[in-house]
Amino acid sequence: MTDTHDRREQRIEKLNQLRELAVDPYPPRVERTHTAAEALAAFDPEQEQGPHVQVGGRVVAVRVMGRTTFAHIADDSGRLQIYLRKNELGEESYDRFVKLIDIGDFISAEGALFRTRTGEITVQVQGWEVLAKTLRPLPEKWHGLRDVETRYRQRYLDLIANEDTRRVFQIRSRLISAIRRFLDERGFLEVETPVLQPIYGGAAARPFTTYHNALDQTFYLRIADELYLKRLIVGGFDRVYEIGHNFRNEGISTQHNPEFTTIELYQAYADYEDMMRLVETLYAELARQVMGQETIPFQGQEIDLTPPWRRVTMHDAILETSGVDIEEHRDQESLQAAARAQGIDLPRQPNWGKLVEKLFEMTVEPSLIQPTFVIDYPIEISPLAKKKPDAPHLVERFEFFIGTLECGNAFTELNDPLDQRERFVEQSRYAAQGDAEAHPLDEDFLIALEHGMPPTGGLGFGIDRTVMLFADQASIREVILFPALRQRSEASLLTESNV
């Protein structure tokens, strides 16, 4: 018999006592005239007494002083103090509150607003009711809830106990709204494309595999939206975007969750230069709307999102940081040797482009604090982007980095169907050589392209990482309400729930 069990039984006993008093501990509805914030706003500071209000919320603090009691209730809008007096409520109602209401219970209370001696606007309670009796205690009030595992597994407790957690997810919501507003105002159409796909594509990643019984067919959970959105550009929707979950069957880290939220957008008659302008304009706008200024703090740094952002080619960035000139070393052996000469040990990769990417990640990425567009990527790691006309081993692609986070990816989309087919074929050669993330050939997509796609700029960026940036969080789990965790065994759950 554990302490929790005792406490739970104590509360069930209180629940039963309420029922014996003919009180429904879970009434189906409640009258409410004001939220906590509305009640506070309704009080005229010039007056001694405010209007009569009826409010509801969770009891978060109780101070019993004999025949008088102060308590705080909280709803989504904030906290509000209530004041109960035995001589005004009557002995029965007053004692019922003191004896049968616990911190955590939901109640409603009605009465006139007044200001206490210390100046706090408070409801002088004339009547109150139980809205929902709780059976388990809330986390402690001083230190709140710190245990990271409990915070993730029982996020509701985290939200109750930690105001900062509420703030993070409010920022998340406001960011997503602001992104939608920004794109809607510019004529983008929000669309939804399949999550279950017969062929995955649009990124380099391992998929989750599932199975549809009626169709007797394997499906993959999408790793990107790209190929379906481009089909819509073929179809004549010139500006489309989708916000949704992607799924990648890979490692979990402070920057990776197996399911994560991205936005992808495509704009016909645009190129990657247009996408760069769109990104920097959007992020500055988000900063203004959500944070009130274009400079934001992130992990101890001041990040200035004011456009224009720095642009640097991958070639120049690597040369500046590591002293290795990738254009002088266009095969793996040579590039590995050049890197080694600078004291950088590069592991063998499936191709030159991947080796360049590796070199970039090891040397340049950790230095990219202020917003930076890194442009012109190797073709081998960019099978869906258009070649640079004057350098066919590179493509018109950029990624942008803020606070060393890789935030997003964009290119001038490849709309030449025969080139696209060759790229897919090249990818299948990498796959045959053991590249597990090589892009599979999508014949259906090629047929779409053969019907004609206008010149198009495309962009994708991680919503979660954007939230990390704006909410100043170091771990992606802090910006996902229920991050992926290993399942607890049934036995351990039962032990902990004590029922």
Add this chain to the structure above:
RNA sequence: GAGCCGUUAGCUCAGUGGUAGAGCCCCUGCCUUUUAAGCAGGUUGUCGUGGGUUCGACCCCCACACGGCUCACCA
């Protein structure tokens, strides 16, 4: 998948090879403007799980579970 660290009361945390602790929470009493209310008294427990060493293990050893960080993979 690998390395390191962590797991003690409902919560936040101390702790020692020799009878498990503190604060908050909770329970009882007093208290009619408190707000970390106060005062007096009281109860917390499979010390993550399972083995082993030992006269004796919360402590030492091994395995396992879960989590965190770093690395690998990736966005």
